[in-house]
Amino acid sequence: MSVPTPPSPGHPRVTVAIPCYNEEPTIAKVVRDFRAAIPEADIVVLDNNSSDGTVAAARAAGARVLLEHRQGKGFAVQSMFRRIDADVLVMVDGDDTYPADAVRSLVEPVLRGEADMVVGSRLHRGAASEFRLLNRFGNRLLLGVLNAVFRTRLTDLLSGYRAFSRRLVRALPLAGGGFEIEAELTIKTLQRGFVIHEVPVKLIPRPPGSHSKIRVLRDGFLILSTILALFRDYKPLTFFGGIGLVLVALGLVPGTVVIVDFARTGLVPRLPSAILAVGLVLSGVVAGAVGLVLHATARRFQELEVLLHRLAHDETDDTDRV
Ligand SMILES: Nc1nc2c(ncn2[C@@H]2O[C@H](COP(=O)(O)OP(=O)(O)OP(=O)(O)O)[C@@H](O)[C@H]2O)c(=O)[nH]1
Ligand SMILES: [Mg+2]
Numbered sequence: 001m002s003v004p005t006p007p008s009p010g011h012p013r014v015t016v017a018i019p020c021y022n023e024e025p026t027i028a029k030v031v032r033d034f035r036a037a038i039p040e041a042d043i044v045v046l047d048n049n050s051s052d053g054t055v056a057a058a059r060a061a062g063a064r065v066l067l068e069h070r071q072g073k074g075f076a077v078q079s080m081f082r083r084i085d086a087d088v089l090v091m092v093d094g095d096d097t098y099p100a101d102a103v104r105s106l107v108e109p110v111l112r113g114e115a116d117m118v119v120g121s122r123l124h125r126g127a128a129s130e131f132r133l134l135n136r137f138g139n140r141l142l143l144g145v146l147n148a149v150f151r152t153r154l155t156d157l158l159s160g161y162r163a164f165s166r167r168l169v170r171a172l173p174l175a176g177g178g179f180e181i182e183a184e185l186t187i188k189t190l191q192r193g194f195v196i197h198e199v200p201v202k203l204i205p206r207p208p209g210s211h212s213k214i215r216v217l218r219d220g221f222l223i224l225s226t227i228l229a230l231f232r233d234y235k236p237l238t239f240f241g242g243i244g245l246v247l248v249a250l251g252l253v254p255g256t257v258v259i260v261d262f263a264r265t266g267l268v269p270r271l272p273s274a275i276l277a278v279g280l281v282l283s284g285v286v287a288g289a290v291g292l293v294l295h296a297t298a299r300r301f302q303e304l305e306v307l308l309h310r311l312a313h314d315e316t317d318d319t320d321r322v
Contacts, residue, residue: 012111014041015086016103018063019076023094024052025210030092031061033100038107044084045094046076054094073213074181078174087111089164095212097204098161105199106163116168116194117185119154120161120201138220142183142227149235150190155198158182158223168194171309179219180226187227191234192305236298240291244284251280 016034020027031043045058045065055065068079077091088110092098098120109115123139143157160182171192176184189196206212232239255277258270268274 011040012087013085014038014088014090014107015044015084016041016090016092017044017046017080017084018058018092018094019046019048019073019080020050020054020058020094021048021071021073021076021213022050022052022054023210024050024054024057026096026207027054027063027094028057028061030094030096030100031058031063033096034092034103035062037100037103041090041103042086044080046080048072048076070177072177074174074176074178074184077181077185078177081169081172081174084169086169087166089166089169091160091162091164093160095206095210097206099202099204102161102199102201106161109197109199110163110165114195115197116165117189117196118163119156119159119186119196119198121154121156121159121198122201122203123155124198124200138223142223145231146187146190146227149231149238150187152190152196154186154196157186159201161201167313170312176226178222179214180223183223183227184230187230187234191230191302234298236294237291240287240294244286244288244291247280247284247287249284251277251284253277255281 016038018027018030018034023030027045031045034041034043043063045054045063046068047055047058047065048068048071055067058065066079066083068076080089080091088107090103090106092100092103102120106118106120109118123136139156139158143154146157147153158179162185168189171194172185172188174181174184174188186196228239254270254273258268258274258277261270262268
């Protein structure tokens with residue numbers, strides 16, 4: 001586990017970045033609320049081809065607007081990571097569903113060097129949240145798997161309210177273009193050994209006239225398949241080993257029957273069962289072997305990545321050395 005480096009002393013640069021797609025009814029209020037909550041921060045709206053007055057409203061409220069043409073929240077986040085230079089980068093939705101007055105509780109742990117990512121959690125025991133039932137259920141299910149695999153105790157995987165340290169922003173290669181970006185942020189951060197903190201935040205319902213961009217089935221499926229792909233790549237032994245164990249266990253059912261028959265009579269009367277058992281057990285063993293090979297490769301890549309990161313940051317790290 002790596003220790004987060006505190007950002008440059010003096011005047012740390014904080015930027016609040018707001019990905020937006022058609023958020024005209026709420027964006028001005030969000031910009032004003034954040035300006036009031038953290039006056040020293042830069043406020044940037046990442047607009048994604050909005051067809052309403054989002055851009056004009058954001059500018060009128062005093063935000064800087066960056067345009068991202070590839071449609072999707074994930075692309076806006078990728079663009080924010082690439083184009084914004086800040087010691088602490090805060091990301092928040094433009095639909096006025098996260099409280100601006102909690103922003104300091106997200107920024108402070110990064111400034112103090114205690115965490116590289118702070119997540120405003122809507123499911124934390126301290127948070128009283130207005131959270132749709134399906135969202136809550138999906139979030140819980142995915143978290144159960146994630147917490148078991150990475151041995152963490154996170155409570156909100158899909159929160160759109162987060163603060164990142166400069167070095168985390170530099171270290172994360174993001175690929176997701178849509179709503180799978182939040183899960184990707186959390187998993188890639190955990191996998192690289194960065195520290196994640198959670199602070200409870202209250203979720204406010206969308207005001208009337210403002211519309212959700214999420215399509216539950218399509219985006220739910222995308223989020224699930226992203227998580228599975230990340231497990232496959234980063235925890236291959238758990239992923240393929242798990243599949244292997246299930247196949248072997250399935251194979252043992254017909255296999256036991258065949259063995260008991262054979263022990264009793266010395267014959268194999270149920271040939272199809274025997275073939276099925278052998279097929280399932282062999283497939284399970286192959287899956288386990290694939291997991292082992294990929295595990296060894298993935299570990300080497302993780303080591304290389306740490307070395308590369310160290311090389312890239314050698315100069316800055318030298319000044320911190322005591
Ligand atoms: N840049 C960009 N932002 C988007 C896009 N789709 C959604 N967003 C923004 O991402 C944020 C979250 O989108 P929402 O539709 O509120 O999704 P959500 O908060 O997960 O779901 P709800 O519970 O329905 O609010 C909002 O600020 C949206 O404007 C997109 O295609 N591009
Ligand atoms: Mg929202």
